Amino acid sequence: MKSPVFKSVVSLQSAFRLLSSFALLLTSTWAGAFPEMIGRGYDSCRACHYNTGGGGPTTAYGKGIAEEISTWSREREGEAFYGLVDVSPLGLHGDMRYLAYRYEDDTVVVQSRFPMQRELSLSLDASKNISLLMSCGHYGYGNQAEQLECRSYAASLSAGPLRFRGGRFLPVFGINIPDHTKAIKELFGQGKESLNAEFSVVSRFFEVIYTRAYGRSDTRIKGDNSPSVLTRSDGDGFTLKTSLFLARGLQVGYSFAEITEDGGSTIDRISGYHAFFGTPKLAVMAEYQQHPLNEVRGYGMIGLQPLRGLWFKGEIDYRRALPDAPTDPEIFGTVQWMPRPHLEFLVSGSEKRVIFISHYYL
């Protein structure tokens, strides 16, 4: 017989689902990492995102310019509540992503569709130098039960180019592309948030971000009895990302990480090199990672934006487990369209898989 406390929690979860879905219709910020913005002069993701490495909730400025990345928009449409209500210094953010995919090779066919993410975030810009952020929601794990989690929360203190951030979030490494299924994001993508203390400095010429990670803890809200997909002892170590801003839209960088995995029994040391070149209509990016035991992972992308908010991209994703193993890269053709602020559609296909994502973002 279920306890009254459990029933209350289930009711709370149902209420949360309803509230998050309703709130998503009213409020808006863009919550996808968009390295292509480098081509518009935004060298550092900090310009638009609370997260120093990009992705996740956008600042008031990031919301304000969201109309610039959509095909059609009205003035202030990219802001929270479509600009109708000013709730500053509070900010309400979130993402609702629905994923449908099909994978087929010589031996297996897998297809599925599920709500990948239903997340709400609350921010507070206490002053021009202090901000707080918390994100909670339901996250789909494919065939596993959804988890109700508070994945990230952080407090930031800035002083000019310097920033300290503490909390739970993704450690910064390399280029933060939105697709966490790509090989380069496996270690530092969604679901790999850890408790961190982060120090960063951003100038006109470079960016240095150091993240001391203190492990990934269980973030499920108490009362959620579904099996945890998180291991407690992984994710301890540090990451360091450095980028040089060589010219407008051109940057190169190096990242290094030392992180425990496999229940704490393994220490992975990973080096990464990244480069980006972009203009408002063209984006070219690449990242190469050297993992233990001579494994390498890589990603490359070239994208064209013939119409504002509409991107055509070619991507290559590869992993080579051993020096003599075949690389077997997977090449994707991707169409990404943001017709209006708060809305994004993505279709991506390779020889083996097709992915469709609809994304309503706050």
Place this chain on the structure above:
Amino acid sequence: MRLFFLFLLLGFFLKPDPVLAKPVGKASFLASTNAGFDVKGEGATVEGTEIVKKDGKVSGNFTVVLKDLKTGMDLRDSHMRDTLETEKFPKAVFKLTPTPWQGKQAIGGILELHGEQKPFYGSASFSSPTNVVVKGKVKLEDFGIKAPNYKLVRLEDIVEVTIEISGL
């Protein structure tokens, strides 16, 4: 006939000030923000008028058409035009005091911007007697321009200006 030779003789001795063809160029600016990125505006056309080259020095007026400036984003362009009030003050004019036209020089003059006239100092690099790159800094407050503040992102008050001119 005597009058003809008299005028010819006068022509050798009375050399008028050489006023050259209208030079043209481009102007740009670079401004820092408190959010870790810079704003660069480019593409403003520049026209030179009343250019005088005399005794190894050049002077004249250089007019910058501010509405031509582009920052790479429509929203930023709109904010920039609002900040500079380009509808009311579509041009900036720099009056250059006589400056040697070779090598690297310190320059001075009067800058008229946003309806205000203030002294302007900078540097000029002459790659040839007809081509020059002028650099300097403008303090927006001096010209009655309030540094824009959009969604907690503030532009710094001091802006770096670059003017490239050819055909002096």
